[in-house]
Amino acid sequence: MRKLFWGVVCGAAIFMLSGQAAFAALTLYEADATTFSVDGSFNTFYVHSDSDKNAAMEAIAGSDREQSRVKMGFLPNWIGFNFSKQIGDLKLGGRASFWVTINDSDNNVTESGIDTRQFYGTIDGSWGQVLIGKDFTIFNRSNIFLDEILLGYGNVSDAMGLIDGNGVSFGNIGTGYTYPFPSAQITYRSPEVAGFKLTIGVVDPSRTAAGGEEHAPRFEGELTYNYTYKQGGITAWTGFLTQSSENEDNEIDTNGVSYGIRASFSGLALHASGYQASGLGFELGAGADTTLGLPVVDANGDELDSEGYLLQAAYTLGAFRFVGSYGESELDGDVGVEDWENETKTGAIFYTVNEGLKLVGEYNINEISIGNAEEETKTIALGAIVSF
DSSP: OTTTHHHHHHHHOOSSSGGGGGOOOOOEEEETTEEEEEEEEEEEEEEEEEEOOOHHHHHHOOOOOEEEEEEESOOOOEEEEEEEEEETEEEEEEEEEEEESSSOHHHHHOOOOOOEEEEEEEEEEETEEEEEEEOSSTHHHHHTOOTTTTSSSSSOOOTOSSSOOOOOBTTBBBBTTTOOOOOOEEEEOOOOBTTTTEEEEEEEOOOOEEEETTTEEEEEEEEEEEEEEETTEEEEEEEEEEEEEEEOEEEEEEEEEEEEEEEEEEEEEEEEEEEESSSSSSSSSSHHHHHHTSSSTTTTSSSOOOEEEEEEEEEEETTTEEEEEEEEEOOOOOTOOOEEEEEEEEEEEEEEEETTTTEEEEEEEEEEEETEEEEEEEEEEEEEEEEO
16 A cells, blocks of 8 residues: 555645745736736755554554655645736736656656646636636635645655655645645636635546546536735635546445635634545545545445544744644545544744745644554654745
């Protein structure tokens, strides 16, 4: 199983940009109602992980060990290019971003991973926006975009192949939310009305039934509410996901709801979010979990239920931001599948040197169990993030 999950870190990396992580792009051209800009982020962490397993987990993921790494954090390194042009009543735009691994030299020698996670066009008008192309999907998007440790490190374990993985750490993926895997989509975003904004997407479906077929695309959506006041604001959201994949033997229906709220006042911010789903898995979504051999259905082909939640508090004092975080996800086993539980406790300090440089210190404890197999991983991470 340990080798099986090496692919997890290559299959997921996080992305753009929450309110506490927004970076300003550099404008390279602006004339004749046309703009072209570029943005980027570069991070590196020193991390030390101490993994402690019981006998059952050692049979799955190897013996106890300590491991030091120099690698990227929850966010990969990226560079993005943005274009927009006003033509009459419409504003046409586009974005292409490329996400680069920096800690893959042992296994891939000179073949660094470069992944195109965003390649889309946009059409904006008074009626809202239509996005066409590849982008992060909608379900659990706000849950992860508004994660207070988005710029930090997050959970790793040998059970999931993440301590020695070649890609990112996992933040709170699998310990609070699933990953909104980038997919081809046609997505509509409404204008904001009285603080409310609706997003509806038609998404390329995920294959969850072996040799199966999908008669309809996947549908995802989210309703958000934003309210600002003098010393802070409130953001609340709820979302959904639904799709079906079938073959001659069974039909696998994937359904889920997500929700959350983030409130800030003066220097204090509080975050509470979660999701409940069936046939989704609990890490990277139904399609990626199926591909990686993570459980989505039981031995009879019946969908497995999963859920997760994330609770966080952050306080900003001058250039410092202090964060406490607890996240947990569960997958209810059934015929031939064990129960999975995964939780992460995190304490982090962020220091803003200037608008383009942040320093991070983090300590987290991840506990994962698969049936009676258990692992606890304690990680110290110290990093720097340069962005523009």
